[in-house]
Amino acid sequence: MKHIVIIGNGISGVTLARFIRKKSEAKISIISSEANYFFSRTALMYVFMGHMKFEHTQPYENDFWEKNNIDLIHKTVTQVFPKEKSIVIEGNTVMKFDKLVIATGSKSNKFGWPGQDLKGVTGLYHKQDLENLEQWASTTQRAVIVGGGLIGIELAEMLRARNIEVTFLVREKSFWDGVLPFGESQMINRHILEHHIDLRLETSLKEIISDENGNAKAIITDKDETIECQIVGLTAGVSPNVDFLKESGIELGRGVKVNRFLETNHKDIYAIGDCAEQNEAIGERRAIEAVWYTGRMMGETLAQTLTGTPTEYKPGHWFNSAKFLDIEYQTYGWVWAKPKENETQFYWEHKDGKKAIRIAFDKTTRQFIGLNTFGIRMRHAFFDKVLSESKTVDYVIDHLAEANFDPEFYNSYKKEIQKEFTNQCVGLKTESI
Amino acid sequence: MSKSVKNISVASHENSTLDGLQKTGIAIGLLGLFIMALALLNVEFPNKEIWLTISIVSIFSGIILYANRTYLNSPEGIKNNHVWTSNLTHKGTIAWMVGLILTSFYVVLYWFPQYLGLNENGGTNTGIVGFFDPLSLILNGKPASQWFVYGTLYTIAILGLGYKFILKYRHNKYQLVRTISVMFFQLGFAFLIPEILEKLNPEKAYFAKDLKNMWPLNYYFFDEWHLKNMLDGGNLGLFMLIFGVALIFIISPILTYFYGKRWYCSWVCGCGGLAETAGDSFRHLSDNSVKAWKIERWMIHLVLVFSFVSTIAVIFTFLSNNPGMSFITKDQFVWGIVIFLGIFTSALYFFKRKEMDIDAVYTMLTLVAIMVLALLMNYFSGNQNIFFMDSYKMREWYGFAIGAAFSGVIGVGFYPIMGNRVWCRFGCPMAAVLGLQQRLFSKFRITTNGGQCISCGNCSTYCEMGIDVRAYAQKGENIVRSSCVGCGICAAVCPRGVLKLENDTPAGRINANEILLGNDVDLMDLINQK
Numbered sequence: 036m037k038h039i040v041i042i043g044n045g046i047s048g049v050t051l052a053r054f055i056r057k058k059s060e061a062k063i064s065i066i067s068s069e070a071n072y073f074f075s076r077t078a079l080m081y082v083f084m085g086h087m088k089f090e091h092t093q094p095y096e097n098d099f100w101e102k103n104n105i106d107l108i109h110k111t112v113t114q115v116f117p118k119e120k121s122i123v124i125e126g127n128t129v130m131k132f133d134k135l136v137i138a139t140g141s142k143s144n145k146f147g148w149p150g151q152d153l154k155g156v157t158g159l160y161h162k163q164d165l166e167n168l169e170q171w172a173s174t175t176q177r178a179v180i181v182g183g184g185l186i187g188i189e190l191a192e193m194l195r196a197r198n199i200e201v202t203f204l205v206r207e208k209s210f211w212d213g214v215l216p217f218g219e220s221q222m223i224n225r226h227i228l229e230h231h232i233d234l235r236l237e238t239s240l241k242e243i244i245s246d247e248n249g250n251a252k253a254i255i256t257d258k259d260e261t262i263e264c265q266i267v268g269l270t271a272g273v274s275p276n277v278d279f280l281k282e283s284g285i286e287l288g289r290g291v292k293v294n295r296f297l298e299t300n301h302k303d304i305y306a307i308g309d310c311a312e313q314n315e316a317i318g319e320r321r322a323i324e325a326v327w328y329t330g331r332m333m334g335e336t337l338a339q340t341l342t343g344t345p346t347e348y349k350p351g352h353w354f355n356s357a358k359f360l361d362i363e364y365q366t367y368g369w370v371w372a373k374p375k376e377n378e379t380q381f382y383w384e385h386k387d388g389k390k391a392i393r394i395a396f397d398k399t400t401r402q403f404i405g406l407n408t409f410g411i412r413m414r415h416a417f418f419d420k421v422l423s424e425s426k427t428v429d430y431v432i433d434h435l436a437e438a439n440f441d442p443e444f445y446n447s448y449k450k451e452i453q454k455e456f457t458n459q460c461v462g463l464k465t466e467s468i
Numbered sequence: 469m470s471k472s473v474k475n476i477s478v479a480s481h482e483n484s485t486l487d488g489l490q491k492t493g494i495a496i497g498l499l500g501l502f503i504m505a506l507a508l509l510n511v512e513f514p515n516k517e518i519w520l521t522i523s524i525v526s527i528f529s530g531i532i533l534y535a536n537r538t539y540l541n542s543p544e545g546i547k548n549n550h551v552w553t554s555n556l557t558h559k560g561t562i563a564w565m566v567g568l569i570l571t572s573f574y575v576v577l578y579w580f581p582q583y584l585g586l587n588e589n590g591g592t593n594t595g596i597v598g599f600f601d602p603l604s605l606i607l608n609g610k611p612a613s614q615w616f617v618y619g620t621l622y623t624i625a626i627l628g629l630g631y632k633f634i635l636k637y638r639h640n641k642y643q644l645v646r647t648i649s650v651m652f653f654q655l656g657f658a659f660l661i662p663e664i665l666e667k668l669n670p671e672k673a674y675f676a677k678d679l680k681n682m683w684p685l686n687y688y689f690f691d692e693w694h695l696k697n698m699l700d701g702g703n704l705g706l707f708m709l710i711f712g713v714a715l716i717f718i719i720s721p722i723l724t725y726f727y728g729k730r731w732y733c734s735w736v737c738g739c740g741g742l743a744e745t746a747g748d749s750f751r752h753l754s755d756n757s758v759k760a761w762k763i764e765r766w767m768i769h770l771v772l773v774f775s776f777v778s779t780i781a782v783i784f785t786f787l788s789n790n791p792g793m794s795f796i797t798k799d800q801f802v803w804g805i806v807i808f809l810g811i812f813t814s815a816l817y818f819f820k821r822k823e824m825d826i827d828a829v830y831t832m833l834t835l836v837a838i839m840v841l842a843l844l845m846n847y848f849s850g851n852q853n854i855f856f857m858d859s860y861k862m863r864e865w866y867g868f869a870i871g872a873a874f875s876g877v878i879g880v881g882f883y884p885i886m887g888n889r890v891w892c893r894f895g896c897p898m899a900a901v902l903g904l905q906q907r908l909f910s911k912f913r914i915t916t917n918g919g920q921c922i923s924c925g926n927c928s929t930y931c932e933m934g935i936d937v938r939a940y941a942q943k944g945e946n947i948v949r950s951s952c953v954g955c956g957i958c959a960a961v962c963p964r965g966v967l968k969l970e971n972d973t974p975a976g977r978i979n980a981n982e983i984l985l986g987n988d989v990d991l992m993d994l995i996n997q998k
Binding site: 046054075077078081084085086087088091092093094096196226229230327328331332335336339344346349350351352354356357358360361363365412413414415416419423440441442443444445446 | 542543544545546548549550551552553554639640641642644645757758917918919920922923924925926928929938939942956959960961963964965968969984985986987988989990991994995
């Protein structure tokens with residue numbers, strides 16, 4: 036019987052195992068040093084805030100794995116020998132495999148800041164990060180978070196839930212402005228302040244200072260301001276967790292290099308999820324996508340390959356979502372922070388400053404390119420179809436009611452949006468409509 | 469205040485404390501309850517009217533002050549902070565104390581009302597029942613009974629804590645409308661209207677005047693005394709009888725077809741109303757393990773069968789004992805039931821068997837066969853005791869075990885320990901009937917938003933009915949479950965906007981295929997070929 040070994044029990048590795056099991060009786064082992072059972076790491080913040088207990092983040096009951104004959108090994112993999120088709124697990128146990136899948140995810144970026152390894156300094160990615168935060172939180176008056184992105188704002192929300200003062204250092208001119216266009220980014224800036232988070236734009240970290248016990252006690256910004264704090268959150272992005280493969284002969288870039296079949300330079304060794312780096316980027320996508328949904332898709336795709344149906348990784352239309360404190364965000368298709376040459380963007384913002392949509396479309400053909408939506412839920416199926424069928428922006432504007440996914444009785448902003456669209460974009464109409 | 473580390477377990481919350489205004493709110497509310505507690509302990513108040521008013525007003529003001537301070541202080545949005553660490557909402561000492569007090573109160577209420585001060589021999593009430601006499605006299609013209617006290621407290625709880633619920637979910641219009649609806653039905657239909665109707669018909673014997681409380685939840689609807697009192701109750705009684713029957717067989721199936729059982733369970737029903745308002749703080753305690761689900765399916769259907777059987781029995785007895793009062797004879801009744809069961813189950817079997825689990829089909833067919841057989845044997849043997857049992861003994865046991873012990877003592881008393889929908893999940897025969905209708909003939913479902921689920925688990929954690937919503941959402945499957953009461957909290961707590969309660973065409977409502985959008989279309993086809 037084939038032995039498929041998966042390193043990492045995150046969404047990619049676990050999805051892979053589940054889909055293999057649907058089609059095959061192969062022996063499956065999942066190795067992870069992080070946690071006994073699969074959990075949703077995107078939900079760690081809710082555990083800290085007391086919305087859920089840790090076990091609630093585990094989507095499957097503990098006997099699921101035994102029932103499905105999936106072996107879980109709670110250990111660290113130290114080495115991989117591709118030629119011998121074996122791996123070494125801590126304590127020098129050697130394990131043979133027929134197929135190996137690397138799904139080790141990410142680790143938080145550290146850019147060599149002085150003091151970045153002190154006690155009280157952490158990222159927010161692993162279960163261990165949460166345990167550390169928990170230990171430090173009760174003696175913390177102020178925390179400083181470095182890095183203005185999705186994880187940073189989640190960490191800020193978590194700490195505010197425990198009445199800890201938070202200073203949020205964002206290097207850019209506005210929150211997440213590399214991804215969000217100006218309007219949305221400004222809206223989130225305001226919302227951050229509304230939650231009593233001390234947002235410092237265009238400010239970065241220079242140094243973390245230690246007390247006599249090796250704990251962080253303050254930071255110094257690039258403006259030479261010293262801020263006393265007991266926790267420093269480093270949330271300036273993540274990078275692939277592949278250090279243990281450096282000696283293995285598996286080709287690495289920033290992550291594990293894979294082809295479109297998610298295969299590495301060694302036959303029978305694959306990589307999926309956050310740690311996989313595409314040899315050639317797919318469409319407008321980045322070579323490494325540390326996103327929940329792409330991890331899951333890669334798991335499904337590779338499961339087909341490993342059960343006898345070689346399948347290329349061909350993700351469909353881009354989508355993503357997040358929640359900035361109380362404002363939900365969804366995106367479908369591509370909306371760039373700065374519109375590309377051929378693009379025009381339509382933007383509508385509600386007067387309460389908490390709802391907005393932006394639609395990117397082609398200037399000449401008026402083809403719909405993408406949508407950002409804030410505070411209004413939109414239907415994934417609708418936009419997937421619109422993108423597949425290359426519909427125009429006018430079609431989308433006409434069918435906003437169909438696209439809406441808000442609960443019943445919610446106000447519809449359809450008329451308001453349509454009116455604004457006519458104001459902003461009707462002058463742009465071309466013959467192609 | 470010491471900041472030393474006392475608890476380093478994942479999720480300790482030493483930094484969360486109440487501020488002065490919140491404490492004041494709690495104090496004022498408790499003061500109101502304290503006055504009632506004194507009355508309970510038989511303290512004789514002079515000017516009961518004034519003290520009763522003070523007590524009720526201070527309970528409301530306390531709740532309003534506390535809720536305003538807690539929720540209006542921060543931006544709108546889901547704030548379940550510290551729910552799993554607070555002593556009250558995570559089965560701590562306070563939760564056990566509240567559970568114990570509530571349970572004891574129910575035990576006394578149902579079985580020892582004399583300890584509440586009820587004078588059953590027509591003399592003057594004392595204790596807390598006496599304390600409520602002034603209000604009862606105003607509303608229904610009679611001194612209070614223990615049920616009047618209970619009804620008033622129940623209404624206060626739904627109104628007060630409904631206000632708190634509204635503030636907590638003020639960004640969510642569905643929750644707002646739904647809560648105003650349960651508050652309205654409790655105050656008007658369950659409390660004021662029945663009391664006032666009682667006052668207008670002082671000479672008539674008692675029958676239930678709560679228009680929305682239908683059989684089988686109202687298990688005594690077809691009892692001999694109740695039928696008699698309705699038949700003797702003039703136009704109002706006849707209206708209640710006809711409306712009650714129409715509600716069961718016509719109005720409720722139609723509404724459930726269009727909106728799912730939520731129109732009743734989380735928009736109208738009093739039990740649901742209390743669960744959604746007073747019970748909201750405990751909704752996450754509902755067990756959502758597979759084991760709990762198995763127990764739930766057995767229990768709720770057994771209760772349904774039991775309630776059905778005992779109802780047939782009491783109607784049969786009524787018809788035997790009162791041939792002059794009824795529209796139909798007992799012969800017609802027996803044959804009517806046999807034909808009804810026959811047609812109903814055959815139709816169900818022919819049109820819907822594919823949508824039911826095979827064990828459910830067998831259980832249903834066996835049960836119906838047994839019932840029909842028993843009815844016919846009874847009929848031909850001329851036995852007066854239908855199903856060979858004394859119908860009143862059976863009804864008595866039903867009333868004791870299900871109507872009192874389950875719905876009251878466990879159903880509400882155990883809120884802080886087992887969650888707020890224990891009764892609805894495991895014991896309510898009405899929920900079972902509506903659930904079957906919802907599962908098999910309804911336009912209602914919860915749809916999932918393509919591939920946006922991150923499996924975080926908020927939906928499953930906050931589902932008061934213990935449904936593992938996430939299991940469906942992460943597969944992209946619609947949620948069609950007979951137990952879902954459509955409270956909409958799963959959609960509210962979802963941080964990615966994945967869930968939506970919808971009424972749409974019945975076609976395509978049950979999609980067993982996994983459709984996670986975002987993936988390549990060919991791959992989805994491949995995955996769906998199971």
